[in-house]
Amino acid sequence: xxxxxxxxxxxxxxxxxxxxxxxxxxxxxxxxxxxxxxxxxxxxxxxxxxxxxxxxxxxxxxxxxxxxxxxxxxxxxxxxxxxxxxxxxxxxxxxxxxxxxxxxxxxxxxxxxxxxxxxxxxxxxxxxxxxxxxxxxxxxxxxxxxxxxxxxxxxxxxxxxxxxxxxxxxxxxxxxxxxxxxxxxxxxxxxxxxxxxxxxxxxxxxxxxxxxxxxxxxxxxxxxxxxxxxxxxxxxxxxxxxxxxxxxxxxxxxxxxxxxxxxxxxxxxxxxxxxxxxxxxxxxxxxxxxxxxxxxxxxxxxxxxxxxxxxxxxxxxxxxxxxxxxxxxxxxxxxxxxxxxxxxxxxxxxxxxxxxxxxxxxxxxxx
Amino acid sequence: xxxxxxxxxxxxxxxxxxxxxxxxxxxxxxxxxxxxxxxxxxxxxxxxxxxxxxxxxxxxxxxxxxxxxxxxxxxxxxxxxxxxxxxxxxxxxxxxxxxxxxxxxxxxxxxxxxxxxxxxxxxxxxxxxxxxxxxxxxxxxxxxxxxxxxxxxxxxxxxxxxxxxxxxxxxxxxxxxxxxxxxxxxxxxxxxxxx
Numbered sequence: 001x002x003x004x005x006x007x008x009x010x011x012x013x014x015x016x017x018x019x020x021x022x023x024x025x026x027x028x029x030x031x032x033x034x035x036x037x038x039x040x041x042x043x044x045x046x047x048x049x050x051x052x053x054x055x056x057x058x059x060x061x062x063x064x065x066x067x068x069x070x071x072x073x074x075x076x077x078x079x080x081x082x083x084x085x086x087x088x089x090x091x092x093x094x095x096x097x098x099x100x101x102x103x104x105x106x107x108x109x110x111x112x113x114x115x116x117x118x119x120x121x122x123x124x125x126x127x128x129x130x131x132x133x134x135x136x137x138x139x140x141x142x143x144x145x146x147x148x149x150x151x152x153x154x155x156x157x158x159x160x161x162x163x164x165x166x167x168x169x170x171x172x173x174x175x176x177x178x179x180x181x182x183x184x185x186x187x188x189x190x191x192x193x194x195x196x197x198x199x200x201x202x203x204x205x206x207x208x209x210x211x212x213x214x215x216x217x218x219x220x221x222x223x224x225x226x227x228x229x230x231x232x233x234x235x236x237x238x239x240x241x242x243x244x245x246x247x248x249x250x251x252x253x254x255x256x257x258x259x260x261x262x263x264x265x266x267x268x269x270x271x272x273x274x275x276x277x278x279x280x281x282x283x284x285x286x287x288x289x290x291x292x293x294x295x296x297x298x299x300x301x302x303x304x305x306x307x308x309x310x311x312x313x314x315x316x317x318x319x320x321x322x323x324x325x326x327x328x329x330x331x332x333x334x335x336x337x338x339x340x341x342x343x344x345x346x347x348x349x350x351x352x353x354x355x356x357x358x359x360x361x362x363x364x365x366x367x
Numbered sequence: 368x369x370x371x372x373x374x375x376x377x378x379x380x381x382x383x384x385x386x387x388x389x390x391x392x393x394x395x396x397x398x399x400x401x402x403x404x405x406x407x408x409x410x411x412x413x414x415x416x417x418x419x420x421x422x423x424x425x426x427x428x429x430x431x432x433x434x435x436x437x438x439x440x441x442x443x444x445x446x447x448x449x450x451x452x453x454x455x456x457x458x459x460x461x462x463x464x465x466x467x468x469x470x471x472x473x474x475x476x477x478x479x480x481x482x483x484x485x486x487x488x489x490x491x492x493x494x495x496x497x498x499x500x501x502x503x504x505x506x507x508x509x510x511x512x513x514x515x516x517x518x519x520x521x522x523x524x525x526x527x528x529x530x531x532x533x534x535x536x537x538x539x540x541x542x543x544x545x546x547x548x549x550x551x552x553x554x555x556x557x558x559x560x561x562x
Contacts, residue, residue: 046429054459076433077458143430144437171434173427
């Protein structure tokens with residue numbers, strides 16, 4: 001490798017939305033910006049957090065709320081962090097067992113995943129179990145500080161279900177969710193793709209709603225970097241952001257969907273059949289076994305340029321969820337810190353973007 | 368002397384787990400419990416009520432474990448990660464070795480530090496063991512390749528075993544390559560030429 005390239009080590013978790021760092025490294029986008037990008041596959045979000053905080057990783061593929069939780073010292077080995085770029089929008093879904101889905105359709109759940117309708121159907125089942133004194137339904141999420149946890153909780157709460165008292169929420173690794181569902185250890189889960197499609201194609205699960213329907217075009221994974229590293233390596237970070245932005249545009253291009261799925265399904269990355277990677281990447285989703293495919297625009301989206309800019313409003317929303325679910329205490333100061341984690345400045349400067357445009361309004365399905 | 372701390376070791380690598388267990392027992396800790404899988408772990412943790420939990424970083428269920436701690440904090444059984452942020456050297460050594468440790472809140476650091484240090488050194492010893500084994504395997508494979516190359520030379524050029532080996536070595540020296548690389552090229556080339 002060219003000795004003039006600046007080395008950057010990035011940790012990632014094998015999920016479809018690790019596409020941007022993977023493509024930046026594999027297809028030469030990083031090298032073009034003068035960076036020798038080395039990727040390290042990790043097995044847990046806790047490892048990602050620990051290894052970035054001790055300096056094993058310079059940057060990492062992270063759950064959007066993670067850098068906020070670290071900055072606010074809500075998690076182990078916390079260090080102040082920045083989320084200078086969004087690596088993927090959408091991409092998650094909520095899947096339930098086929099048994100539970102059968103009961104939900106009997107209560108009139110929408111077949112295309114409308115969160116109001118499916119939430120209402122689930123709520124009536126939750127309450128009848130509750131009043132009969134039956135075991136509460138059990139749902140899996142991948143991490144307490146994750147979009148998955150907040151989407152599931154938001155969806156349940158919007159239907160009147162108290163996620164802390166009417167159901168149980170457990171944490172499980174993404175790749176074991178479908179197996180846990182089949183083994184009836186859980187009744188449903190919220191996870192990133194391809195681990196919903198995996199249950200659909202195995203015939204054990206049915207997708208009931210999805211992130212894009214709950215909060216359209218919302219951030220899912222971010223590039224996480226410690227504040228110290230960002231301050232010490234501003235030029236390297238800028239170059240990396242330009243490389244990632246170009247890689248994200250490549251990932252977003254429909255004609256690259258097959259190529260991208262082929263790379264991600266490899267045994268050193270997701271190690272899964274190519275067919276289960278395709279639906280989320282092409283936006284052609286199948287929600288249940290034997291059901292027709294249909295198009296869900298923006299189900300999972302990648303893009304460079306302005307769509308990848310982190311926004312203070314995103315940071316504030318995640319912080320509000322942490323307060324809502326008693327992970328953090330409400331404070332104006334903490335809220336401002338959370339906003340600063342999602343500051344758009346580093347990315348805009350790196351890409352030379354216009355500063356004059358407005359933050360998008362955050363609009364959830366029930367607002 | 369160690370005041371009967373109970374230590375839970377979570378490691379699905381049984382050999383490594385037993386190496387740690389043994390080390391801790393040698394150091395006078397008699398309450399060491401090893402679990403290899405996460406099924407029903409919540410109940411086990413409640414039953415064992417460990418003072419310290421040691422887990423390997425390769426375990427994909429670390430997030431699950433930490434969530435259990437968070438939940439148990441809500442029911443007033445406070446558990447926190449041991450490695451406190453002041454001791455960054457310990458943290459790095461632990462992460463480097465591939466181990467993480469957690470303790471019940473309130474346990475004094477000096478009582479836990481030797482346990483973490485023991486786990487770190489045992490993890491390192493185990494990975495050295497694995498590397499040595501891997502090296503031994505490679506060495507064996509290398510020797511087989513050199514033997515095959517010698518065999519090819521003996522057959523095609525009518526050389527003795529020693530002459531064949533000398534030829535390999537001379538070629539390697541002349542080309543500034545390793546003997547194994549020359550032997551490998553020869554085996555591949557001979558395969559291409561249909562032996």
